[in-house]
Amino acid sequence: MKNFADAAFEPEVIEAMAAALSRATAALPEPLSSxxxxxxxxxxxxxxxxxxxxxxxxxxxxxxxxxxAPRS
Incomplete structure:
Protein backbone atom coordinates (compact mmCIF):
# COMPACT_ATOMS: atom_id res chain seq x y z
CA MET A 1 0.00 0.00 0.00
CA LYS A 2 1.17 3.50 -0.75
CA ASN A 3 2.26 5.80 2.06
CA PHE A 4 -0.52 8.00 3.43
CA ALA A 5 1.38 9.05 6.58
CA ASP A 6 0.57 12.72 6.02
CA ALA A 7 -3.18 12.10 5.77
CA ALA A 8 -5.43 12.90 8.73
CA PHE A 9 -9.19 12.41 8.76
CA GLU A 10 -12.00 13.34 11.10
CA PRO A 11 -14.10 10.49 12.57
CA GLU A 12 -17.01 11.19 10.19
CA VAL A 13 -14.71 10.90 7.18
CA ILE A 14 -13.25 7.64 8.49
CA GLU A 15 -16.79 6.29 8.83
CA ALA A 16 -17.56 7.32 5.23
CA MET A 17 -14.34 5.70 4.00
CA ALA A 18 -15.06 2.47 5.91
CA ALA A 19 -18.59 2.33 4.51
CA ALA A 20 -17.30 2.93 0.98
CA LEU A 21 -14.70 0.16 1.31
CA SER A 22 -17.26 -2.25 2.74
CA ARG A 23 -19.73 -1.63 -0.08
CA ALA A 24 -17.02 -1.70 -2.76
CA THR A 25 -15.66 -5.06 -1.59
CA ALA A 26 -19.20 -6.46 -1.33
CA ALA A 27 -19.81 -5.43 -4.95
CA LEU A 28 -16.97 -7.62 -6.23
CA PRO A 29 -17.29 -11.34 -6.97
CA GLU A 30 -15.71 -13.94 -4.71
CA PRO A 31 -12.92 -14.83 -4.23
CA LEU A 32 -11.70 -11.33 -3.48
CA SER A 33 -7.94 -10.90 -3.61
CA SER A 34 -6.03 -8.80 -1.11
CA ALA A 69 -6.17 -0.64 -13.25
CA PRO A 70 -3.55 -2.48 -15.29
CA ARG A 71 -3.76 -6.24 -14.98
CA SER A 72 -0.62 -8.14 -14.13
Whole structure:
Protein backbone atom coordinates (compact mmCIF):
# COMPACT_ATOMS: atom_id res chain seq x y z
CA MET A 1 0.00 0.00 0.00
CA LYS A 2 1.17 3.50 -0.75
CA ASN A 3 2.26 5.80 2.06
CA PHE A 4 -0.52 8.00 3.43
CA ALA A 5 1.38 9.05 6.58
CA ASP A 6 0.57 12.72 6.02
CA ALA A 7 -3.18 12.10 5.77
CA ALA A 8 -5.43 12.90 8.73
CA PHE A 9 -9.19 12.41 8.76
CA GLU A 10 -12.00 13.34 11.10
CA PRO A 11 -14.10 10.49 12.57
CA GLU A 12 -17.01 11.19 10.19
CA VAL A 13 -14.71 10.90 7.18
CA ILE A 14 -13.25 7.64 8.49
CA GLU A 15 -16.79 6.29 8.83
CA ALA A 16 -17.56 7.32 5.23
CA MET A 17 -14.34 5.70 4.00
CA ALA A 18 -15.06 2.47 5.91
CA ALA A 19 -18.59 2.33 4.51
CA ALA A 20 -17.30 2.93 0.98
CA LEU A 21 -14.70 0.16 1.31
CA SER A 22 -17.26 -2.25 2.74
CA ARG A 23 -19.73 -1.63 -0.08
CA ALA A 24 -17.02 -1.70 -2.76
CA THR A 25 -15.66 -5.06 -1.59
CA ALA A 26 -19.20 -6.46 -1.33
CA ALA A 27 -19.81 -5.43 -4.95
CA LEU A 28 -16.97 -7.62 -6.23
CA PRO A 29 -17.29 -11.34 -6.97
CA GLU A 30 -15.71 -13.94 -4.71
CA PRO A 31 -12.92 -14.83 -4.23
CA LEU A 32 -11.70 -11.33 -3.48
CA SER A 33 -7.94 -10.90 -3.61
CA SER A 34 -6.03 -8.80 -1.11
CA UNK A 35 -4.56 -6.89 -4.06
CA UNK A 36 -8.05 -5.75 -5.05
CA UNK A 37 -8.86 -4.71 -1.50
CA UNK A 38 -5.59 -2.75 -1.33
CA UNK A 39 -6.35 -0.99 -4.63
CA UNK A 40 -9.83 -0.06 -3.41
CA UNK A 41 -8.48 1.21 -0.08
CA UNK A 42 -5.74 3.27 -1.75
CA UNK A 43 -8.28 4.85 -4.08
CA UNK A 44 -10.61 5.69 -1.21
CA UNK A 45 -7.77 7.18 0.85
CA UNK A 46 -6.47 9.21 -2.10
CA UNK A 47 -9.94 10.49 -3.02
CA UNK A 48 -10.81 11.38 0.58
CA UNK A 49 -7.46 13.12 0.97
CA UNK A 50 -8.36 15.27 -2.04
CA UNK A 51 -11.51 16.43 -0.23
CA UNK A 52 -14.32 14.05 -1.21
CA UNK A 53 -16.57 13.18 1.74
CA UNK A 54 -19.53 11.34 0.16
CA UNK A 55 -19.16 7.60 0.78
CA UNK A 56 -21.12 6.73 -2.38
CA UNK A 57 -18.74 8.82 -4.48
CA UNK A 58 -15.70 7.28 -2.73
CA UNK A 59 -17.07 3.81 -3.48
CA UNK A 60 -17.88 4.59 -7.11
CA UNK A 61 -14.48 6.11 -7.84
CA UNK A 62 -12.69 3.17 -6.21
CA UNK A 63 -14.64 0.64 -8.28
CA UNK A 64 -14.05 2.60 -11.49
CA UNK A 65 -10.32 2.87 -10.76
CA UNK A 66 -10.18 -0.87 -10.09
CA UNK A 67 -11.80 -1.53 -13.48
CA UNK A 68 -9.17 0.51 -15.31
CA ALA A 69 -6.17 -0.64 -13.25
CA PRO A 70 -3.55 -2.48 -15.29
CA ARG A 71 -3.76 -6.24 -14.98
CA SER A 72 -0.62 -8.14 -14.13
Missing amino acids: AHVNLLAESILRTAKSGERDSAVLERIALIELQI
